[in-house]
Amino acid sequence: MTWTQQVAEPVIHFSAVGLTYPGPPAVTALRPCDLRIGRGEFVTVVGPSGSGKSTLLNIVGLLDAPTRGTYLLDGIDTGAVSEANRAALRSERIGFVFQSFHLLAHRSAQENVELAMLYQRLARRRRRVRAEAVLRRVGLGHRLHALPTQLSGGERQRVAIARALVSEPSLLLCDEPTGNLDSRTATSVLDLLRGLHQDGMTIVVITHDAHVAGQGQRTVTIQDGLLTERVSEQVIK
Incomplete structure (x- = not known):
C-alpha cells in the first residue's frame, strides 16, 4: 500500500458490522451497520442507556470483536x-479517554503519561521528553x-488526554470525557478537543450530553442497537 493510499483510507470502516451475544437467549447488542470515519473527522455518538453505545465503543476500540x-x-x-x-x-x-481519569495517584502528571510508553522500547529520556x-x-x-x-x-482530564495522545494514535476515542466535570471545566476540555481536531486528530466522542454531541461534524445515534446518522448543524451553517 502506498503512502497516498494510506492517507485516503478511512480510519474506521465498518461493513455490516454487528455483535450478538450468545444465549440462551441470544442478545443483539449492535445490529449490522456500515460506518466510515475519515482521517481528521470529529464524530460524536449518542443514545440512551442500554442503546449499544458501549458495544460500539468496545468494537471500535478493539476491546470486543464483532x-x-x-x-x-x-x-x-x-x-484477520x-x-x-x-x-x-x-x-x-x-488513544482512550474515559469519564474516570484512571491516573495513578502516587505518580506525577509526567510519570502518568510516560507509563503509556512503557512497552514501546523507548529510552527513558525519550519517554520523558515526549511526555513533557x-x-x-x-x-x-x-x-x-x-x-x-x-x-x-x-x-486530570487533560493529563488523561495527554496520556492518550503520547503514542501519536490514529484515533482519539473518548467515552463521556466531560461526565465528571462542571460546566466551565467541561467547556475547557471541549475547547482542547476542538483544538486537537483542528490540528488533524481523528476524534470519536461517546456522550449522553446534547451540547457535547453538537461539537462534532457528524453525530451517530444508537437506539436499541440500531445505528443512524445525521450531520451536525454547525457543518450545515
Missing part, C-alpha cells in the same frame, strides 16, 4: 489478525510534577 461483518482500522482487517496483533493495534493506533511535550500541548507545561491529588478535575 460477530459479523468486517472492521477495518487504518485499512487493516482487524478480524491474531489477538496479540489486535492488542498491538489497540496500543499503537487508538504532549503535556505542554494540552496546556499543562506548568504542572508536570504535580500529583493527581494536586490537580483539578479538568487538569
